[in-house]
Amino acid sequence: MEKALPFRSSTKFFQETLDSLPIHLAILNQQGVIVAVNDAWRCFGVANQYKDPNWGIGRNYLGICQEAIGPQTEDARNVAEAIQQLLSGERSSFQIEYPCHSDTEQRWFSLSLTHFSFDERTWVVAAHEDISQSALTEQGLQLRNRAMAAADEGITITDATQNGNPIIYANSGFLKITGYELDQVLGRNCRFLQGPETNQNTIETIRQALRTKTSCTVELLNYAVDRRPFWNKLSITPIKDEGGQTTHYVGIQSDITEKKQMEATLRQRTEELEELNARLVDSEQALLRQNANKDKFFSIISHDLKSPFHSILGFAEILSGDLSDFTLEEIRSYGNHIHVGAQNLLNLLENLMQWTRLQSGRMGYQPEPLLLRERVEMVLSLLQGNLLAKKIHFDCSLDPEMLVYADRTHLSLVMQNLISNAIKFTQAQGKIQVYASQQDGMIITCVADSGVGIASQRLSDLFQIETSFSTVGTANEKGTGLGLILCNELVRENGGQISAESTLGEGSRFYFTLPSSIRALAVLDEDSHTKQN
Amino acid sequence: MNNFIKPKIILALDDERPSLDLVQAVFRRPTWKLICLQQEDQFHNMVAETQPDLILMDQNLARRTGIELCEELRRYDHETPVLFLSAEQESGREQAALQAGAQGYLRKPIAPCQLRQQVEKHLA
Numbered sequence: 001m002e003k004a005l006p007f008r009s010s011t012k013f014f015q016e017t018l019d020s021l022p023i024h025l026a027i028l029n030q031q032g033v034i035v036a037v038n039d040a041w042r043c044f045g046v047a048n049q050y051k052d053p054n055w056g057i058g059r060n061y062l063g064i065c066q067e068a069i070g071p072q073t074e075d076a077r078n079v080a081e082a083i084q085q086l087l088s089g090e091r092s093s094f095q096i097e098y099p100c101h102s103d104t105e106q107r108w109f110s111l112s113l114t115h116f117s118f119d120e121r122t123w124v125v126a127a128h129e130d131i132s133q134s135a136l137t138e139q140g141l142q143l144r145n146r147a148m149a150a151a152d153e154g155i156t157i158t159d160a161t162q163n164g165n166p167i168i169y170a171n172s173g174f175l176k177i178t179g180y181e182l183d184q185v186l187g188r189n190c191r192f193l194q195g196p197e198t199n200q201n202t203i204e205t206i207r208q209a210l211r212t213k214t215s216c217t218v219e220l221l222n223y224a225v226d227r228r229p230f231w232n233k234l235s236i237t238p239i240k241d242e243g244g245q246t247t248h249y250v251g252i253q254s255d256i257t258e259k260k261q262m263e264a265t266l267r268q269r270t271e272e273l274e275e276l277n278a279r280l281v282d283s284e285q286a287l288l289r290q291n292a293n294k295d296k297f298f299s300i301i302s303h304d305l306k307s308p309f310h311s312i313l314g315f316a317e318i319l320s321g322d323l324s325d326f327t328l329e330e331i332r333s334y335g336n337h338i339h340v341g342a343q344n345l346l347n348l349l350e351n352l353m354q355w356t357r358l359q360s361g362r363m364g365y366q367p368e369p370l371l372l373r374e375r376v377e378m379v380l381s382l383l384q385g386n387l388l389a390k391k392i393h394f395d396c397s398l399d400p401e402m403l404v405y406a407d408r409t410h411l412s413l414v415m416q417n418l419i420s421n422a423i424k425f426t427q428a429q430g431k432i433q434v435y436a437s438q439q440d441g442m443i444i445t446c447v448a449d450s451g452v453g454i455a456s457q458r459l460s461d462l463f464q465i466e467t468s469f470s471t472v473g474t475a476n477e478k479g480t481g482l483g484l485i486l487c488n489e490l491v492r493e494n495g496g497q498i499s500a501e502s503t504l505g506e507g508s509r510f511y512f513t514l515p516s517s518i519r520a521l522a523v524l525d526e527d528s529h530t531k532q533n
Numbered sequence: 534m535n536n537f538i539k540p541k542i543i544l545a546l547d548d549e550r551p552s553l554d555l556v557q558a559v560f561r562r563p564t565w566k567l568i569c570l571q572q573e574d575q576f577h578n579m580v581a582e583t584q585p586d587l588i589l590m591d592q593n594l595a596r597r598t599g600i601e602l603c604e605e606l607r608r609y610d611h612e613t614p615v616l617f618l619s620a621e622q623e624s625g626r627e628q629a630a631l632q633a634g635a636q637g638y639l640r641k642p643i644a645p646c647q648l649r650q651q652v653e654k655h656l657a
Binding site (some may be wrong): 299303304306307308309310311312313314315317318325330333334337340341 | 549551552554555558559561593620621623641642643644645646
């Protein structure tokens with residue numbers, strides 16, 4: 001066992017001990033005068049350019065505190081009061097942290113005051129510890145905390161070392177977004193934010209990131225405390241310790257509901273605009289085509305109007321001149337040419353007028369039950385002369401009671417055009433038949449001839465303005481194809497369709513459908529009941 | 534003395550019979566011999582057979598155009614004058630016909646005397 005050192009030796013021992021401490025120590029007597037300091041105190045004085053190497057010894061620490069001015073005045077006064085309380089025995093210790101910045105650096109110190117009794121007197125020990133490093137660290141931490149608290153985004157930290165990866169920190173942004181209170185979220189796994197429509201594939205993406213301890217960013221549907229759904233843009237990032245092990249995850253959440261809604265609205269508007277644009281493009285192209293077709297059509301019409309005038313005016317001029325060289329037969333022939341030309345012209349003009357009236361909506365549409373055979377016989381009476389001139393046999397085998405539902409004028413024009421075409425393209429002593437059948441509530445009427453026929457590649461062009469073409473009949477009757485275009489439009493106006501079959505050299509069959517009267521009346525009756533209800 | 538004037542042969546091609554009949558009426562004097570043709574597929578044979586002094590050509594034929602036939606004619610015949618006689622209004626058609634090798638483009642309806650005048654001008 002070591003013997004106790006003699007007092008003189010002990011003093012040096014304890015002095016050395018105090019000098020080894022990094023804390024700046026000063027001992028005050030009952031009057032508050034500094035009677036002893038350690039090396040750290042002296043070095044601080046030197047470092048801060050206090051010229052006296054025993055800086056402070058003999059100075060009244062209490063007086064210094066009591067006379068302090070500036071920002072630390074209150075702290076200094078508290079220290080002075082504490083020293084007096086320690087000296088009087090009113091308190092046993094005191095501790096304060098205070099800034100003590102130099103011109104070059106920011107410094108913080110911690111002052112601890114304690115007392116002891118020796119030689120029947122009370123002594124105070126003032127210990128100043130440089131806590132600059134920890135103070136700066138603390139300041140940095142506080143700044144980061146304030147920043148996290150102030151962020152609008154939600155910030156959470158979860159503990160990956162605990163079962164269930166619970167939340168250990170959630171900022172006010174997170175609480176604002178979700179509507180939860182802090183005590184409702186701490187200690188829980190984030191899955192409480194999921195709901196019935198949260199996408200499970202997105203959840204799996206998050207789980208995969210957690211399994212592989214990697215980062216991920218997802219957008220998923222979460223639910224607030226009141227079960228209101230919101231779109232959450234979530235980024236999670238692992239936090240690793242010094243050994244590279246993942247200990248925590250930080251999650252950043254943003255409420256992007258409004259952005260999603262705007263995106264959806266934008267997508268919808270874009271789709272609508274694209275659809276509208278496509279329709280506009282289609283309309284524009286259709287209009288351009290129509291214009292081009294009408295230009296072509298009117299080019300054909302103007303040609304076909306001028307042609308008859310060529311023979312009419314030409315023969316008229318010849319007949320108005322010197323006829324002494326002409327035979328009676330020639331004169332009669334020229335007169336006939338004028339007559340036929342004028343007739344062709346009239347037919348063409350009539351068709352043109354009908355077509356123009358139809359296009360401008362002035363033709364009207366008043367459907368009614370009509371006896372089909374009666375309409376055919378009416379048309380036949382107008383074309384009897386043409387039939388007789390070519391000695392064409394006409395056979396109409398329609399049921400006298402067969403009814404169609406159509407506009408009277410429209411049906412008459414269709415029959416007139418089809419039958420006059422049949423006469424035009426049938427040779428002398430040929431045959432024309434008109435017959436009909438009923439199917440699925442529609443009457444299918446056929447006008448068949450034994451005439452020249454139509455090339456198969458032209459059949460599809462017959463009823464379209466884009467592909468109309470002029471033709472010449474077996475007796476040089478002129479046709480522009482306008483009659484068939486008119487038939488197509490009139491039949492469609494009445495709810496039917498028109499088509500043709502033909503064999504070159506053998507004849508043609510033109511079919512058109514119209515609603516039967518019984519079906520039409522049934523539909524009308526149904527519509528009437530629907531309106532009443 | 535035998536005064537014999539060889540008639541000028543005019544070949545008229547048109548798919549409309551009334552037009553051909555009119556041309557026939559216009560050129561009925563013995564100084565002309567008119568050959569009327571309605572089927573364009575017989576055109577080149579008829580040119581070879583009749584060796585016409587002038588061709589009157591319609592533009593809008595049943596299956597082909599007068600311009601196409603004129604271009605084909607000019608591959609083997611650079612001499613025989615071709616006059617178009619057409620009711621077609623389309624702009625540029627006259628220029629196209631002249632480029633195809635025609636000597637003139639007459640528009641229907643045309644007065645018989647004017648038609649005669651133009652034909653005689655190109656036969657001279």
